[in-house]
Amino acid sequence: RFSHSGGRWEERKITYRVLNAPPELNYDVVREAIRRAFNVWQTFIPRDFVEVASGQADIMMKFGEYHHGDPYPFDGPSGTLAHAFGPFGYGDPIEGDVHFDDSETFSVRTFDDINLFLVAAHEIGHSLGLGHSQDSTALMAPFYSGYQPNFELPYDDILGIQTLYG
Ligand SMILES: O=C1CC=C(NS(=O)(=O)c2ccc(-c3ccccc3)cc2)CC1=O
Ligand SMILES: [Ca+2]
Ligand SMILES: [Zn+2]
Numbered sequence: 001r002f003s004h005s006g007g008r009w010e011e012r013k014i015t016y017r018v019l020n021a022p023p024e025l026n027y028d029v030v031r032e033a034i035r036r037a038f039n040v041w042q043t044f045i046p047r048d049f050v051e052v053a054s055g056q057a058d059i060m061m062k063f064g065e066y067h068h069g070d071p072y073p074f075d076g077p078s079g080t081l082a083h084a085f086g087p088f089g090y091g092d093p094i095e096g097d098v099h100f101d102d103s104e105t106f107s108v109r110t111f112d113d114i115n116l117f118l119v120a121a122h123e124i125g126h127s128l129g130l131g132h133s134q135d136s137t138a139l140m141a142p143f144y145s146g147y148q149p150n151f152e153l154p155y156d157d158i159l160g161i162q163t164l165y166g
């Protein structure tokens with residue numbers, strides 16, 4: 001019971017760049033979690049996600065708090081964890097970009113903090129053009145459902161991404 005927000009990436013190769021890391025995580029650990037989040041989607045669509053270390057990428061990913069350079073300031077600890085911009089097609093450079101709220105404590109391992117991999121995978125879904133799903137078990141559900149080990153992309157999300165890019 002997926003939804004689409006409008007637009008999709010037409011190019012086969014989609015570049016992304018991790019601009020920074022939060023204080024609590026090592027930059028390479030962040031890159032690794034984000035790489036895994038892209039792989040979740042890449043398995044099911046004819047697109048290649050390529051990381052670039054400099055210059056302008058299709059999907060720019062950064063950590064910021066409160067006002068961080070767009071008209072959507074973050075809200076401090078809890079509340080919104082992150083947001084992403086869909087591929088609307090206007091050619092606006094912010095399309096596809098993902099911002100994480102630096103006021104949150106992200107983790108890549110423990111179960112208590114916010115799992116960076118899972119939030120990144122959800123936001124990348126938006127960057128690719130998916131909206132929220134009514135299926136509460138879907139990755140694209142509107143609410144963070146906590147980390148589960150050896151994550152598998154739920155069926156509703158596979159259907160959603162394949163109807164958009166299949
Ligand atoms: O569309 C929106 C606008 C509001 C959001 N709220 S959030 O940052 O607290 C958030 C909520 C749920 C998730 C999530 C949902 C399912 C699996 C993993 C993460 C991620 C971020 C995040 C979001 O993606
Ligand atoms: Ca917040
Ligand atoms: Zn932002």
Ligand SMILES: [Zn+2]
Binds near residue numbers: 126132141142
């Ligand atoms: Zn969302």
